[in-house]
Amino acid sequence: MTMKTDRKRTDDADEAQLLWDHLFESHPAAPLPSAPAPNSVPREKPVLNLESIYRDAYREILGRVPPSIREFRFVFYPYRDVRAKVEFQGGILTVRLARVLEDMSEDKHRALSLILVGKLERRPYPKEAERRFDAYARSEVVRQRVAEQEKARPPRRKPHYGVQGLRHNLLEVFDRINQEYFEGKLKQPPLSWTRTASRKRLGYVDGKGRVYLSRVLDRLSTPCYAMDFIMYHELLHLVIPSEKKGRRTYHHTRAFREAEKRFRYYSKARKWMGHDVD
Numbered sequence: 047m048t049m050k051t052d053r054k055r056t057d058d059a060d061e062a063q064l065l066w067d068h069l070f071e072s073h074p075a076a077p078l079p080s081a082p083a084p085n086s087v088p089r090e091k092p093v094l095n096l097e098s099i100y101r102d103a104y105r106e107i108l109g110r111v112p113p114s115i116r117e118f119r120f121v122f123y124p125y126r127d128v129r130a131k132v133e134f135q136g137g138i139l140t141v142r143l144a145r146v147l148e149d150m151s152e153d154k155h156r157a158l159s160l161i162l163v164g165k166l167e168r169r170p171y172p173k174e175a176e177r178r179f180d181a182y183a184r185s186e187v188v189r190q191r192v193a194e195q196e197k198a199r200p201p202r203r204k205p206h207y208g209v210q211g212l213r214h215n216l217l218e219v220f221d222r223i224n225q226e227y228f229e230g231k232l233k234q235p236p237l238s239w240t241r242t243a244s245r246k247r248l249g250y251v252d253g254k255g256r257v258y259l260s261r262v263l264d265r266l267s268t269p270c271y272a273m274d275f276i277m278y279h280e281l282l283h284l285v286i287p288s289e290k291k292g293r294r295t296y297h298h299t300r301a302f303r304e305a306e307k308r309f310r311y312y313s314k315a316r317k318w319m320g321h322d323v324d
Contacts, residue, residue: 056143094152096120098142107169115139122148123197128183132162146191154182207239211264216257219277227278227308228285235284239264248319249280257281275315282306 097118104111116137125144132141141162150158157175164171164259182188209216216237224232243262251257257280264274284304288297309315 053317054104059204094155096141096155099152100139100159100163103156103163106165107171121304124199126196127192127197130158130162132166134166146188146195150182154179157182173232207241209237209239211239211261213264213266213268214270214273216259216277218280219273220257222305223274223278223281226310232281232285235281248275249282251283255284257284268315269318270316271311275311276319277308278309279306 079245089210092227093257097120100118101111104115114137115134118136119140121140121142122145123142123148127144128146130147132139132144134140143158147154156177158173161177161179163169216239217234220237224230224234235251236254238256238258239261240258241261244260247260248262248263249257249259257277259273259276259280263276282302283297285301286302286305288295289299290296306312
């Protein structure tokens with residue numbers, strides 16, 4: 047179970063909320079179905095008043111409902127696990143819940159509301175509420191819903207975006223750097239452009255040794271010496287180990303910086319970038 051709270055006392059969240067309205071299907075939850083009595087006419091499920099439940103939670107946690115909360119919103123989303131999140135922005139308290147919790151009964155919603163409000167307001171909440179909701183989140187019925195939801199999802203695609211760009215080919219850049227600075231002895235790592243054109247992160251090496259360069263560099267205005275320098279910088283991460291001092295890990299060590307300065311157009315490339323690469 048994953049819970050997340052985010053306390054933001056700002057008035058600039060209208061646009062983000064419109065995005066949520068577009069992405070998420072918002073409707074009230076209903077209780078778990080119960081068997082009808084013999085010879086009785088089946089009744090419609092009662093609709094829970096989630097706003098009333100969260101107002102009650104505020105009264106129990108804070109003793110009142112803050113006047114800064116002008117509106118309550120509830121959205122359900124097909125998270126991959128049992129997840130709940132509450133945010134306060136621009137006078138709107140938004141509770142986002144995993145879709146597998148849609149049929150949760152009122153007492154479980156009340157337990158979850160106490161937990162979320164307590165976490166958001168940084169106030170203690172009843173541990174019994176946590177115990178009750180945790181037991182439900184780990185129950186077989188919820189596990190089955192999560193499994194069925196996951197089974198219905200399309201398989202995740204591996205993030206690979208290729209080496210050939212509109213202006214630069216990463217294999218050609220690698221070969222150029224390998225020959226000039228590593229005597230052609232460096233084994234070629236997996237190379238790829240990033241999916242997004244980030245200006246802040248021009249290149250990085252992931253945990254499996256794959257080298258990514260930002261797609262923002264793949265344009266006519268990017269000089270070759272800048273492309274070469276960023277590739278050289280990332281390849282140095284593969285050959286110069288990081289150093290751990292206490293609890294901190296240093297990736298740009300003194301040895302790394304000295305090796306980096308051996309790049310032929312070091313000053314020119316740094317001046318063109320205006321900031322360090324990762």
